[in-house]
Amino acid sequence: MIRTNTSRTWIASDAWSISRPLASMEGINEVGDIFGFTFITGENPGFEDYLQKLRPGTGAVNHFIQEYKQLRFSCTPELLQHRECLDNKPAELCPIPDSLMFKSPEACSLPDPQLADDDFLLLEELKKVNFNVDNGTNEFYFDDSGNFVTGYDLIMWVKARDQREFITVGRYSLKEGEVELSEDRLQWINSNGTVPQSRCSERCAAGTVKKVSNISCCYNCTECEEGAYTDDWNQHDCKKCPNGTWSLRGWNHCEERTKTFQRWKEPYAIALVTAAGLGILLLLSILILFLVHRKTPMVKIAGGKLCYVMIVGLSVSFGSVVLFVGKPNDHLCQARQVMYGLGFTLCVSCILVRAFRTFLAFLFDLNRQHELKKLYKPLAIVLLVTAVQGLICTFWLIFDSPKVNYFDQGMEKWLQCTEGTSIGFSIMLSYISLLAFVCFLLAFKGRKVPQDFNETGNIIFGMLIYLFVWVCFIPLYINRNKLNERSIVQASTILASNYGIIFCHFLPKCYIVLCRKKENVREEIERKLRIFSITSAGVLDITSMDSGVIRVLGENSVEAGSVFQEETVLLETSVVSSGLGQSICSVANLSNFSEGEATSPRLRERRKGRMRSSSF
Template structure:
C-alpha cells in the first residue's frame, strides 16, 4: 500500500518530485481532477497536530472513474477538437476526506507559484477547472474554497441537493441530477410496490443528512413512513463504526420493516452486509447512487442470501475506446500516474501471501484454498510475470462502466473552452491564460450534443436522468440489470415489472407495511403514524371498492349499503307478497274459511225449517256469515303492495264485517239471557230493548261512524320505512290516528265483552238450548287473540300486516267453530226424534219444572205460586218467540197450570213437593 506524502508549498508546474498529487499530464490548459482513489485516511481520529495524511484502502471503482477522465482528455486531444490546444491534467487523491480535499484544492491553485493565503485574489491560476470530488461532503468543502476564486468545479458523482445553492457554491456544477430527484425517485419506487413501512440507514456526512431529509419529505407525500432511522459514522475508521453497525443490524433484524434504504458509501454497505449475511438476515435493500453498482458488494461471499437489491444510478452511455484503454494501461507520453503503478503492484506483484496461495492450489482443490480478502485484486499471473508494471489484463474492463457522467464532465469543459477560445476547424485564437470565471460563464451556458443526445446545465445540474437497476443473481455473485428509469423533467418513474425475478420464497413482491391491507368494505383508521392504521368497516350507506382507501364513499343516487359493504345497491321494497310462504299459507287458510262459510250456508239454507236452525238464531245466522265473509275478504287486502286506498279499505272492511258478526252474536246472547230470565220485572223491562234488527244495525252503524271520522280526520296511508341496518324499504300502512285505530278495535272488544257477560249470566239453560257456552268460548278466543295482538303489533313493526291478518283469521275461525260447527253436527248427525219440536218442548217442560221447584224452595208460603207459574209461562213465550214456537211453549205452561189447579193443593209446600216429583 502506498503512503502519499503531502505538504503545502510552492511547487513548480514542471517539478512533480514533491507533488501532493499522484498523476499528471502536460498540456496548454490544465484540468484538475479530485477523486478518492483511496477510501480513507489512516489514524485520522487521533490527530492532535498538523501532520501528513496516510491514505489507505485502494478504491478500485474510484480509480476507474479517474482513468475515464484521463482517457476522455486523451480522446479530445487526439480528435483535434481544440485545434492547437492540448489539455493537460492533474489528479489528486482526496482519500474520501473533506480536509484532504481542501488541501488538494489549495495545492492545485498554488502550482502556479501563487499565494492562495495572501491578500490578493488568484486571478489566473494554471488549473482552470476541476473535476470532482467523488463524495458530496468533500465537494461541499472544496466548493466553498473554489467559489472564492470562481474556479469552475464540476462533479460527476456528488448529488447532495445543498450544492444547488448558487449563493454558497457559485462555481459548482455537476453532470448528474440533484438528490432532490433521486430521493423523489426512491419514494416513487417504494410507493409503486406499496412499501409504506421502510427502514432508513444513512451516513452522518452532508450527503447522508441532506438525502435523508429530502427522502422523508417526499416519502410523506406518497404515504411512505420510516419505521426507523439509523445513522452510521461516515468515516470508515471511526471508533464507533463497528458498534453502530452491529446495533443497526440488530435493529433491522428486530424491525417488521421488510424494505431498507441505505444512504451510505459502498464500503459501509459492505461492512453492514457482512453482519447481515452472518446473521442470515434477508431484506429488500434500496441502494442510492453511491453504492448501487459497487462491485465489491456485488461480489461478496453470500451476497445471494441477502435478498432483493434495487438501486438508482445515473444514466449511462458509450465510451468509445475506453475498454481498450483499460486493457492496455500506461501513463502515456510525458505523463506520470502513480495510481496505475499502485494498481499494477496490487494486481500483479508477487507477495509471500500470494505465493503461499498459489502453492496451495498446486497441491489441493480450489475449495480447500480460501482466498484472503487481501488477494481479491491479485491476478493469477502474479509471481509468474517478471515485471508487474508491464503487465495488463481485462480485469478492469469486466467491471460495469459507470463513467459516463465523468465523460460528460470532461466534454462539457471542452465545449466551453471551444467557445471561450473561439476555436474553428484550424485554430483557437482566444487567450489561453484566461480567468477561470470566464470559463465558468461559458460552462453554464453550454449546450452540446454527444452520442446523439443533447445536454445543457439546468441551474447547476446537467439535465439527465436515472436508471433503475436490479441486482440479479448470477452464480455466487450479482450482476446489474436495468428495469426502469426516472425522467427528471416530468418527474415520473417507469418500471418493467415483468423482468423482475423476486427472491422471496413464493417469488412474489414482498410486503413491507406497518398494517395489513384493508380489504374492500373497510377503510384505514389512521393511528399516530399515518402509515399505521386499523381497518374499520364502512358505516351503513357508504362503501369502499378498493383496498386501503382512507375514507368510505357515500352511496350515490339513492342506493344503499349495509355495514362493511363493497358496493351499493338499490333498496328492495318489502311487503307481504303473494308468493311469500306466509302469505300463501294465510290465503289458503282464508280460502278454507270462506269455503267453510259457503258449506255452512248451504247446510243452514237446506235445514232452515229445522228447530236447530231456529235455535241457532234463524235468519240472523246468514247475516253473521256475511259479516265473517267480509272479514275474511279484509285479509286479502293485507297481502300485496299497499296503497293509500288499500290502507283505508282493509281496516274499514275488517271493522265493519267483524262488528256485524259480533252484533249478531250480541242478539243471540241477549235473546238467551231474556228467554231464561225468571225475574218478571226485569224481563218485562229488558224485553223492550230486544230489537234484533235495531241492535245489529245500530252496532254496525256506530262502527261505521267511528271509521268515517277516522278516515276524515287522519286516514291510514302508506309509509316507506327505511332502516340504516336494512337494505329493504318496508312498505306498510300507517294507521294514521292511533286513536281511531284503537277506538275501532276497542268498540269491537266492548261488544264482545257484553256478549261474554250476557252469555255468562244465562249459562244455566237446557243443554239443547245452550248457546251461551259457545258464545262465551268464541268471545274468549277473540279477546285473547286481540290482547296478544296488541304487544306484538306494537313491537313487530315490519310484521304488522301478517300479525293483524292472522288475528282476523283466528277470530273468524273461533266464531265458525263455536257457532256453526255444533249446529251443523246436530243437523247432519243427530237422529230426527232428538232434534224435532216435541223433543225440544219436552226439554223446556222438564227444565221449567225443575227451575220452578228451585225457585219455590226459596219462596215463603204466601200464596204466590200462581205468580211463579205465570213467570215461567212468560219465559217460555219469550223462548218460544226466539225459537218461532210460541203456541207450543204456551200450551206447555197452561198444561202445568191446569194440573196444579186440579190437584186442589193450596199449600205451597204441597205444590213444591208435587213439582219436585214431577221434575223427577
C-alpha cells in the same frame, strides 16, 4: 435483530443505505433483504483519477481546506493578515488592504470561517447548479428551495460471503414520481429466490375500505354499509349512493330500488287468500244448511235469522282479508279496514243480542228481568252498535284516512298501506274489543244454566278467542319493522277471529243438525226439559209440567216486533229457598221478549201467574 434472528425486508434511508460498517457486520446476512435509497450518483470522467493521484509533497501542508475557504468566502491572504493585525494592534496601525472586496466579510472576520451565518448565500448558489454526468444521461440540479430534485438510486444489499455489497437495482424520479426497477438484478435472500410478500394485509377490493388496525402499516378490509359503496381497490372512504339508488352491504355499485308489494303468487298471499276463500265457502255451506233446516229447534236456538246476519258480517270480514293482497291504492287501503270494522262489528252485535237474551231468560230476579226486558230490542241493538262503528270509521276516513305510501327496505321500495293516524285504527279495534268483553260478561253471568238450554259456553269461548288473538296482535304488530309483515299480521289476526266465531257458534249446531238428528226434534227438547225440571226440584209435578211448559211449547205464538224475533223457547229455572228450606222450582217460558205482549190471552195470564209465583 441479529440476536433475535428476526428476518424482515428493510427499507434504509440515505443515512445508512450505503454504510460499510453495517454491511460488514457479523450476521448481517441473517436479517433479511435490505433496500435503501441514496442520492443518484454518476461518473465524472477524470475526477476519480485526480483524487486518487492527489498527494502532498514531503514536509508540505495540505492546504485543501484553506483553499476551500478562500474560494468559498474570498478570504485572500491580505485580508487574513489584516484580521491578524486587528487582533494584536489598534485599528489605526493596521492599514486596510486594497483587496477588501469580498462576498462575505463576516466570514473573514471570524476565527473559523466555517462558522459564518451566511447559508442563504449557499442556497442562492445551489439554485444555479445544473450539470450533467455520464455523457449527459444524468442531470443534477436543485429546485427553488434548494432541494435536490434529480431523484434517488434504489440500492439493494446482496450477499457477498459473510457481508453485503451494494448494487443499484432501480431509480426513483422525484420529478415524475415513479420508480424504475430492474427486476433482473434483484437477488432475494430466500432459498427459492422468489419475491417475498411485502404487505401484511391483502388489497381491499371494490365494495370495501381500509380500516387501520393496531399494527403499524397494516389494515383490515371492511365492507361498506348499506347505502354506500366503493368502485375501486384500496379505498379509504365509502361513497354515498346518489338519490333514488341504494346498495347492500359490501356492494361496489348502486342500483335503483325495485318497486314491490304483496303479490298474489307469494306464499303468504296464497295462504291468506286460501284461508279467506275457505272461510267464505264454509259460511256459504252453513247458510245453506241452516236455510234447509230453518224450522228445526237447533237452528232456532242458534239464533234463527240472527245467524244469517252473522254470516253476512263474517263474509264481509273474510272479504277484507283479500284486499290485503295485490297492488294497493288509497281506496283499497280504506276499504279493507272499513270492511273488517263494520263486518265484524255486525257479527259481534248479533252475538251481543244473543248473550243479552240468554242473560234475561235465566235471570232469577223476575222484577229486574221485567225492567231489563224493555231494553231488549234486537234490531235496534244491532243497528245502533253497527252505526257507532260506522261513525268511528267515517271520522277516521275524514281526518286521516288510510293511504298508500312508499317505504324503502333494502333494495326494495314497498308500496304499502298505512293506517294514517293510529288513533282511528286503535279506536276501531278497541270498540270491537269492548263489545266482545260485554258479550263475555253477559254470557259468564249465565254460565250455570244447563248446557242443553243455553248458548253461554259458545259465546264465552268465542269471545275469549277473539280477545286473546287481538291481545297477541298488538305486540306483534308494533314490533314488525317491515310494514308488509304488519299487513300479514293483521290479516292473519282477522282470519283467526273469524274462524273462532265459526268454530264456537256454528259448527256445534251443524254437527247436531247433520250427525245427531234425533236431538234436533221438538220431542227430544221436551224430554230434556222434563228431566231438567225434575232434577231441579223434586217436588215439581210432572202433570203441571205437561199442562204448563209443554203446553207453552205448543202455543208460543208471539207477536213479531222485528225480523230478529224467533220462536225459540227460552227457559229460566230459578231455585228459591224458602224460610223452611223447601225448594220451589218454577219453569217459565219467557218467549222472545217481543216489544208487544203475547197474542194469546191465556199465555198473557199464565205469564202474570208465573211472576206472582216467583215473587212468592
